Amino acid sequence: MPELPEVETIKNSLSPIIGKKIVSIKTSDKKFRVAAPKNFKDLLINQNVVKISRRSKYILIHLSNDYILVIHLGMSGKVLLDVKLKSTTHNHLEINLNNDATLIFNDPRRFGLYTAINQSELHLHKLFKNLGVEPLTDGFNPNYLYNILKKRAAPIKSLLMDASIVVGVGNIYASESLFRANISPLREAKSLTTAEISALCNSIKIVLLDAIESGGSTLKDYVKSTGDVGYFQHKFQVYGRNGKKCYICKTQILNNRIAGRSTFHCPTCQL
DNA sequence: AAGGTTACCTGCCCGC
């Protein structure tokens, strides 16, 4: 489900659990691509939530024993605080806190994960050690991007979704950022001019910030931990608009498959 | 080594 804006929105909505203590935990014991450690519950029980942060598309819930409850939502994951779902079939984590609140991690497709990692080992962990820069930091700038893109022949859109280059940009925001920078997603990365790279870098930041401000994008049933929906989907210029007219020039929006993913763009506005 | 393809899962929507 979520890209950076959705994960950031969910993270922010979890602030009510800061300072609360974990009193009980129920897991589904269903198989995930990354298994939680055997002593997962022991690592969490009786610990206080110290703070909540985000790295890439991972939600990090920092505990008083220096362990971090790590949650990734994959394509279909949700994190809910005191919200009842129609079906609890895919609840994999139910965490009860000492204020009677319940945190739920629900994920039908199980492309996400939950685990506990010691704070001191996080940056060495296989899930984190190859992650690139955060797009909303100064480390993500035209110079950084140029030095990587100049050597690469892949379509620019594929590289925007490569988390070893820049994290958090998924299939929606890659298409939306390229539209706003007037760059075709099919372009060879190394063919981009420095001016185009600057525009793209800027577009990515603006689109992500705008989406965060809108509470993320709700496609099917994306909900914040409060159960509320996001609104950025109403601002999509190209994503999912295959065959519809470009809002700028009225040309039909195209859907191409790039590295196995649907990719939307306006062939007139984006060159 | 880079880039494309496939697999991992369930649910939903569409056409027959």
Add this chain to the structure above:
DNA sequence: TGCGGGCAGGTAACCT
């Protein structure tokens, strides 16, 4: 109504 196919916001293992 039922079934099969295709698709879905992510990631990583695997092939050229």
